[in-house]
Amino acid sequence: xxxxxxxxxxxxxxxxxxxxxxxxxxxxxxxxxxxxxxxxxxxxxxxxxxxxxxxxxxxxxxxxxxxxxxxxxxxxxxxxxxxxxxxxxxxxxxxxxxxxxxxxxxxxxxxxxxxxxxxxxxxxxxxxxxxxxxxxxxxxxxxxxxxxxxxxxxxxxxxxxxxxxxxxxxxxxxxxxxxxxxxxxxxxxxxxxxxxxxxxxxxxxxxxxxxxxxxxxxxxxxxxxxxxxxxxxxxxxxxxxxxxxxxxxxxxxxxxxxxxxxxxxxxxxxxxxxxxxxxxxxxxxxxxxxxxxxxxxxxx
Amino acid sequence: xxxxxxxxxxxxxxxxxxxxxxxxxxxxxxxxxxxxxxxxxxxxxxxxxxxxxxxxxxxxxxxxxxxxxxxxxxxxxxxxxxxxxxxxxxxxxxxxxxxxxxxxxxxxxxxxxxxxxxxxxxxxxxxxxxxxxxxxxxxxxxxxxxxxxxxxxxxxxxxxxxxxxxxxxxxxxxxxxxxxxxxxxxxxxxxxxxxxxxxxxxxxxxxxxxxxxxxxxxxxxxxxxxxxxxxxxxxxxxxxxxxxxxxxxxxxxxxxxxxxxxxxxxxxxxxxxxxxxxxxxxxxxxxxxxxxxxxxxxxxxxxxxxxxxxxxxxxxxxxxxxxxxxxxxxxxxxxxxxxxxxxxxxxxxxxxxxxxxxxxxxxxxxxxxxxxxxxxxxxxxxxxxxxxxxxxxxxxxxxxxxxxxxxxxxxxxxxxxxxxxxxxxxx
Numbered sequence: 001x002x003x004x005x006x007x008x009x010x011x012x013x014x015x016x017x018x019x020x021x022x023x024x025x026x027x028x029x030x031x032x033x034x035x036x037x038x039x040x041x042x043x044x045x046x047x048x049x050x051x052x053x054x055x056x057x058x059x060x061x062x063x064x065x066x067x068x069x070x071x072x073x074x075x076x077x078x079x080x081x082x083x084x085x086x087x088x089x090x091x092x093x094x095x096x097x098x099x100x101x102x103x104x105x106x107x108x109x110x111x112x113x114x115x116x117x118x119x120x121x122x123x124x125x126x127x128x129x130x131x132x133x134x135x136x137x138x139x140x141x142x143x144x145x146x147x148x149x150x151x152x153x154x155x156x157x158x159x160x161x162x163x164x165x166x167x168x169x170x171x172x173x174x175x176x177x178x179x180x181x182x183x184x185x186x187x188x189x190x191x192x193x194x195x196x197x198x199x200x201x202x203x204x205x206x207x208x209x210x211x212x213x214x215x216x217x218x219x220x221x222x223x224x225x226x227x228x229x230x231x232x233x234x235x236x237x238x239x240x241x242x243x244x245x246x247x248x249x250x251x252x253x254x255x256x257x258x259x260x261x262x263x264x265x266x267x268x269x270x271x272x273x274x275x276x277x278x279x280x281x282x283x284x285x286x287x288x289x290x291x292x293x294x295x296x297x298x299x300x
Numbered sequence: 301x302x303x304x305x306x307x308x309x310x311x312x313x314x315x316x317x318x319x320x321x322x323x324x325x326x327x328x329x330x331x332x333x334x335x336x337x338x339x340x341x342x343x344x345x346x347x348x349x350x351x352x353x354x355x356x357x358x359x360x361x362x363x364x365x366x367x368x369x370x371x372x373x374x375x376x377x378x379x380x381x382x383x384x385x386x387x388x389x390x391x392x393x394x395x396x397x398x399x400x401x402x403x404x405x406x407x408x409x410x411x412x413x414x415x416x417x418x419x420x421x422x423x424x425x426x427x428x429x430x431x432x433x434x435x436x437x438x439x440x441x442x443x444x445x446x447x448x449x450x451x452x453x454x455x456x457x458x459x460x461x462x463x464x465x466x467x468x469x470x471x472x473x474x475x476x477x478x479x480x481x482x483x484x485x486x487x488x489x490x491x492x493x494x495x496x497x498x499x500x501x502x503x504x505x506x507x508x509x510x511x512x513x514x515x516x517x518x519x520x521x522x523x524x525x526x527x528x529x530x531x532x533x534x535x536x537x538x539x540x541x542x543x544x545x546x547x548x549x550x551x552x553x554x555x556x557x558x559x560x561x562x563x564x565x566x567x568x569x570x571x572x573x574x575x576x577x578x579x580x581x582x583x584x585x586x587x588x589x590x591x592x593x594x595x596x597x598x599x600x601x602x603x604x605x606x607x608x609x610x611x612x613x614x615x616x617x618x619x620x621x622x623x624x625x626x627x628x629x630x631x632x633x634x635x636x637x638x639x640x641x642x643x644x645x646x647x648x649x650x651x652x653x654x655x656x657x658x659x660x661x662x663x664x665x666x667x668x669x670x671x672x673x674x675x676x677x678x679x680x681x682x683x684x685x686x687x688x689x690x691x692x693x694x695x696x697x698x699x700x701x702x703x704x705x706x707x708x709x710x711x712x713x714x715x716x717x718x719x720x721x722x723x724x725x726x727x
Binding site: 167175176179247 | 455456457458461462472473475476477478479480568571572573574591594595597599603606607610611614
C-alpha cells in the first residue's frame with residue numbers, strides 16, 4: 001500500500017510534468033518551461049528519496065524485484081531527462097522522455113511482481129546484482145536509443161516533406177539524434193549480452209540451491225533472447241552504411257518493443273514464467289542449466 | 301502626468317527625410333541635452349534607427365513640450381526647415397504613446413515583422429538617455445516595461461520565429477540537420493551572385509571547409525579567395541560531392557548537372573552520410589528524385605520560397621495575440637504609473653500631516669511647560685520625530701508596494717483608504 005502510494009506520488013508528479021510539457025502546443029510562456037522543469041525535479045527528488053529509503057531498509061541495491069528494477073530504470077531515465085530539460089528548457093525533450101518514464105512507473109506500479117528474484121546470499125547475491133545492473137544499463141541504453149530514434153524519425157519526416165520547423169516541438173538536429181542513438185545502440189548490445197551471460201552463470205551457480213527452475217521454453221527466456229537478438233541485429237545495422245538513418249531508427253523502435261515485452265510482457269499477458277517466482281509456474285521441458293534442480297536466477 | 305511621442309518611420313517618410321533628422325552617433329547625446337536644456341523638468345528619450353526617429357517626452361501637463369515645440373526644436377537642432385519633414389511626422393499622446401513604444405519594441409512597427417534588432421535599439425536609446433540623465437520616473441517605468449513587453453511578445457507569440465529570406469531559411473535547415481559545422485564541408489557549385497549571397501549566410505555556421513566549383517576555374521578561385529575556401533575545376537564535381545555535407549548549387553546550366561544514378565553512386569561513396577543539397581538554380585541542377593534517397597535532403601528554390609512564405613504567415617498569425625498583450629500591458633503600465641504618482645502625493649501629504657501634528661503638539665507642550673531646558677526640548681522633539689517615523693514606516697511601505705501593483709482601479713483602494721483614514725483630502 002505504501003509502495004503504491006509512493007509510486008503514485010512521483011509517477012503523478014512526472015505525469016503533471018508531462019502535461020505541463022505537452023501544454024507547449026497550447027501555451028507559449030517561459031513559465032511553462034520552468035514549471036515542467038520544477039515538476040520533473042520534484043518527481044525525481046521524491047523518487048530518489050524513495051529508492052534510497054528502500055536501499056537503506058533492505059541493505060542492498062534496489063534491484064531485487066522486477067518492481068524495483070523498473071523503478072530504478074525510470075529513475076535513471078528521469079535523471080537524463082531532467083538534465084536535458086534543464087540544459088535546454090525550450091527543446092521538446094520532455095515530450096519524448098516523460099511518457100517512457102511514466103510508462104515504466106505505471107508498469108512498475110500496476111504489473112510487476114514484487115517478489116525477490118533471489119533469496120540467496122554470498123556469491124549468488126553478488127552475481128545477481130551484477131546481472132541486474134548490466135541488464136539495467138542495457139535497458140537504459142535501449143530507452144535512450146528509442147527516444148532519440150523517435151525524435152530522429154519525426155525530424156526526418158518533417159525535413160523530407162519540406163515542412164517548416166514546428167514552433168511547438170523544437171527537436172534536436174538529425175546528426176545529434178543519430179549520434180546519441182548510435183552511441184546508445186553500441187553500448188546496449190554488449191551490456192545486454194554481459195547481463196544475459198551473467199544470468200546463465202547465475203543459473204549454473206544456483207544449480208540445486210533453489211526451488212524454482214527455468215527452462216529454455218520459459219516465455220521470459222524466449223523473450224529475453226529475442227530482445228537480445230533484436231539488439232544484435234540493430235547493432236549490425238548500425239555499422240552498415242546503407243542502413244543509416246531511418247532504417248536504423250525503425251529497427252531501434254522494434255528493438256525497444258522487444259525489450260518492453262521482456263520487461264512487462266509476462267505480467268501484462270499473465271504468461272506462465274518461472275523467472276522471478278518463488279515456485280515454478282510451469283515445469284519446463286528441459287532445464288536451462290541442463291539439470292533438474294530449480295533456481296531463482298534472473299535473465300532479465 | 302503627460303506623455304507624448306513625435307516622430308516618423310519607414311512607413312511615413314522616405315529614407316532621405318529620415319536621414320535628415322536622424323541622431324547618429326554623438327548627435328544622440330547632444331540632441332538629448334538640447335531638448336533637456338530647452339524644456340527643463342521634462343523627460344526625453346530619442347529612438348533613432350535607420351527606419352525611425354521617435355522622440356518620447358514626459359512630464360507634468362504644464363512643462364511637457366507641445367508637438368509644435370518638439371518639431372521646432374528638432375528643426376533647430378538639425379538646422380533644417382521644419383517644413384521639410386513636418387508632413388511625414390506623427391504624434392501620439394499618453395496611452396497611445398505608451399502603446400506605440402510597446403508596438404515598436406515588439407517589432408510590430410518594423411519593416412520586417414518579428415525582427416530582433418529593434419529591442420536592442422530601444423534598450424540602447426533608453427540607456428543613452430539614462431546616461432545623459434534625461435530620464436525621470438515616468439520614462440524609466442515606461443521604457444523598462446517596453447523592454448519586458450518586447451521580450452514577452454516574442455516569447456509568447458512566436459513573432460520572431462522562422463526566417464524570412466531564402467538564405468536564412470537555408471541556414472536554419474542546415475542547423476536542423478547538422479549539429480556541428482567545424483567538421484563539415486560546404487560545396488558551392490557556381491560562382492555567381494546567388495552563390496555569394498548564400499555563402500554570406502552560411503559563413504555564420506563556421507564550416508570546416510568551403511569548396512567552390514565553377515566551369516570557369518578563375519571565377520571559382522576569385523570566389524574562393526573572397527570566402528576563404530578552395531577552388532576546384534568542374535571535372536572534379538563528383539569527388540567534391542563525395543566530400544561535401546552541404547551543397548549549394550547555383551549554376552545556369554540548362555540541364556541537371558547531377559543525375560539520380562550519379563548521386564546514388566556518390567552517396568554510396570559517402571557511406572550514406574547525411575547530406576543537405578540546396579538547389580537554388582533555375583532550371584534545377586539536381587535530379588529531383590535525389591531527394592527521395594535516404595539521408596539526403598534536397599531543397600530547391602521553390603521549397604525554400606515556400607518555407608519563407610509559411611514563416612511569414614506564421615509570424616503574421618502572431619500579430620493578434622501580440623496586440624492583445626500590448627493592450628493589456630499598456631493599461632497595466634499606465635495604471636502603475638498613475639498609482640505611483642498618486643502614491644507619491646499621498647505619501648507627501650501623509651508626511652506633511654504628521655509633521656504638522658507633531659509640530660503643533662510640541663508647541664503646545666512647550667507653551668504648557670516653559671521651564672523645559674533646551675536639552676529637554678531637543679530630546680522630546682527627537683523622540684517624537686522617531687515615533688512619527690516608526691509609526692508611519694509600515695503604512696509608507698504598504699503604499700509603495702500598492703503603487704507598484706498593476707491594479708486598473710483608480711485611485712488604488714489602499715491609497716484611497718489612507719487618504720480617508722488620515723483625512724488627507726482636507727489638507
